[in-house]
Amino acid sequence: MSGGASIRLSGVSKSFGARSVFQGIDIDIPTGQFVSLIGPSGAGKSTLLRLIAKLDRADSGSIATRTADGGAPDTRIMFQEDRLLPWRSVQRNVLLGLRGQEAHAREMLAAVGLSGREAEWPVHLSGGQRQRVALARALVHEPDLLLLDEPFGALDAITRASMQLLLESLLSRRPRTVVLVTHDVEEALLLSDRVLLLKDGGIAQDIVIADRRPRRRGAPGLAVLKEQLLDGLIAAEAAL
Amino acid sequence: MIATDTTGSALLKAARNWATAGLLPWLAPALLIAVWQMLADSGRLNGALPSPAGVWRSFWLLATQGSLLYDVLVSLRRVAFGFALGASTGLILGFLSGLSSLAGLLLDRTIQMVRTIPHLALAPLMIFWFGIGEQPRVLLVALGSLFPVYINTYSGIRNVDPKLVELGRSYGLGRFGLIWSIILPGALQPILVGIRYALGVAWLTLVVGETIASRDGIGYLVQNAREMLRLDIIVLAILLYAIAGWLADLLVRLIERRVLRWHPSYAAGARS
Numbered sequence: 249m250s251g252g253a254s255i256r257l258s259g260v261s262k263s264f265g266a267r268s269v270f271q272g273i274d275i276d277i278p279t280g281q282f283v284s285l286i287g288p289s290g291a292g293k294s295t296l297l298r299l300i301a302k303l304d305r306a307d308s309g310s311i312a313t314r315t316a317d318g319g320a321p322d323t324r325i326m327f328q329e330d331r332l333l334p335w336r337s338v339q340r341n342v343l344l345g346l347r348g349q350e351a352h353a354r355e356m357l358a359a360v361g362l363s364g365r366e367a368e369w370p371v372h373l374s375g376g377q378r379q380r381v382a383l384a385r386a387l388v389h390e391p392d393l394l395l396l397d398e399p400f401g402a403l404d405a406i407t408r409a410s411m412q413l414l415l416e417s418l419l420s421r422r423p424r425t426v427v428l429v430t431h432d433v434e435e436a437l438l439l440s441d442r443v444l445l446l447k448d449g450g451i452a453q454d455i456v457i458a459d460r461r462p463r464r465r466g467a468p469g470l471a472v473l474k475e476q477l478l479d480g481l482i483a484a485e486a487a488l
Numbered sequence: 489m490i491a492t493d494t495t496g497s498a499l500l501k502a503a504r505n506w507a508t509a510g511l512l513p514w515l516a517p518a519l520l521i522a523v524w525q526m527l528a529d530s531g532r533l534n535g536a537l538p539s540p541a542g543v544w545r546s547f548w549l550l551a552t553q554g555s556l557l558y559d560v561l562v563s564l565r566r567v568a569f570g571f572a573l574g575a576s577t578g579l580i581l582g583f584l585s586g587l588s589s590l591a592g593l594l595l596d597r598t599i600q601m602v603r604t605i606p607h608l609a610l611a612p613l614m615i616f617w618f619g620i621g622e623q624p625r626v627l628l629v630a631l632g633s634l635f636p637v638y639i640n641t642y643s644g645i646r647n648v649d650p651k652l653v654e655l656g657r658s659y660g661l662g663r664f665g666l667i668w669s670i671i672l673p674g675a676l677q678p679i680l681v682g683i684r685y686a687l688g689v690a691w692l693t694l695v696v697g698e699t700i701a702s703r704d705g706i707g708y709l710v711q712n713a714r715e716m717l718r719l720d721i722i723v724l725a726i727l728l729y730a731i732a733g734w735l736a737d738l739l740v741r742l743i744e745r746r747v748l749r750w751h752p753s754y755a756a757g758a759r760s
Contacts, residue, residue: 303658324659331655335673335750344669345659369750385659 252280252425253313253321253392255300260309262295269295270449272309277442279316282419282426284436286477287446288485293429294397296446300427301325301395313393321392321425326385328398330378332370339366342385349388356384359418376407380414387418394419396428400435412438416462433477437470438463445477447484453477538720543727546720555704560728563694563705566622567732570629571690575683578634582641586675587667592642599638607631608696615700625697632693633686640682644675677748684740691733 255277262270269292277283285293298304299311301323315321332341342353357363360380370378379399386394399415400408412435419426430436436443437457445453455477459469521540528539538546550556581599585592607628614624648671656670698707706725713721748754 301658303654327651327655329651331651333652333670333673335676335748336669344656345661345665371750371752 251316251392251423253315253323254279255393255425255427256310256312257299258310260299260306260311262292262299262304262306268449270306273450275444275451277425277427280423280425281442282428282440284428284430284440284443285446286430286433286436286443286481287452288481289431291446291484292449293446297325297395297397297427297429300393315392322389323393323395324386324389324391325395325397326382326399328401330370330375330382332378332381332385334370337367337369338362338373338381341370341381342388344385346389353384353388356388357381360384360414376403376411379403379407379411383411383415383418390422390424392424394424394426396426396430398429398431401431408432408435413462415439420461433474433481434465436477437473438465443473443477445480445484447480448487452484453480535719538723542720543723546718547724550709550721550724556709559705559709560732563698563707564732566625566697566705567629567690567694567736570626570693571633571687573626574630574633574690575637575686577630578637578682578686579641579679581634582638582679583645586642586645587671596642599635603635603639607635608693611696611700620701625694625702628697629690629693632689636686636689637679637682640678640685641675644678644682645671647678648674677744677751677754680740680744680748684737684744687736687740688733691729691736695729 255275257273257275259272259274260270261268261272273296275296285296287293295304299306300313302311303325313321313323333344336344339350339353339357342356343349346353354363354366357366360383362377362380362384365373365377370381373381379402383399386396400411403411416439426440428436428440439461441457443453443455443457444451445455453476455473457470457473459467463470524537525540527533528537528542533539547556581595585595585599610631611624611628614628618624618627652670652674653666656666661669694705695707698705699711702708702711706728710722710725713719713725745754
């Protein structure tokens, strides 16, 4: 049981048709770090995540993910849409790709506040509850590497805030490497060890946040960083 | 006291709802038969149509003294064999073209072209090739049921949400796991629609197939009755076809309700 995975991207390029998203980008993410990727729409945040998840392939360069003992990390990804299988009960959704771990799934569902709902169909859940199931499904396997593609982007503000708290408490039980794509600067500052601002196929800002977690939204140190990141975002948006 | 009252009236209400929903759909057919019987009794039909009672009498006579049961079973067997052959072929071909783009390229155009031939027009050819035994009838039914199942299976598989397939893949499902856990359940609704439609076509094909040189089956009954001007038996045969078709459809709807119970429009209580 290792506590995460390291990610190393070197010289990664990716283009869709004539549009180049990255040209020779280098990123190093050490084991156990929680990294947020922010940037204007079209800056390639999701593309980067999909490359790390091996859902898409880079045109050139290399992407290496490995656990502390050098093995291939167990990777789980969660999307903005819950992507629950409507024909499977809540519990069987959590068990997707697993065998005989019912007790573990029930435990995980209890951890996201859905005990007693195991047998229900996903259509009977609210958007926030469905996303909780998706989170339980991503975490049930205790992945070394958790990839989150705007997981709370479609939720209302209150649900989003409670999901952020939930994610933080679930991650504190066992450290792992997390890459979060988000539009929400505050979310990035609240949750991550490090924020990367993407711009023009490269990294415009690389900020390390040393504050201990759990953090308070209004903390003065975060306010300064928020200002700095928002300025960077606006500049990047204008450059598009 | 009040509590029992409420549950009592709630129970009564549920019973009334059930009776309404269960009985109301039968009102129009019952009225139709009553009007039909009255018209026949008043002599206004002039023998153009037998009375419901007359049809019932001939049913009873044929069932107890004739070969009705045998003929019905023969027809059922033809539909069952033909449908099983056609639907399974359609299912297999649909899965092949839906899952593999190579198979899709190889098969789909050809099948879509053959589909445009009205399969009933092949009846004379079938009789020329296979004689007047069972084969031409069963093959015609098979041919008729193949295409609805094929088309719905193919498009059902092609329309499975690619995001769910991607999710399954990234959660470690293999090829078989993807088909079993994501593609098949995702395509099941259109596949069942295709099967329901194919069953209708199968019965229709049988009617035509059995009126050509048959020696048994419901169609033989009709042919015989026409030669002897027995309108009551002809009407009886038509009703038998209708009842058989309705029962087959009912069966598929029960299956639908079971395997699609996760789907809001098929959940228990929802009507299709």
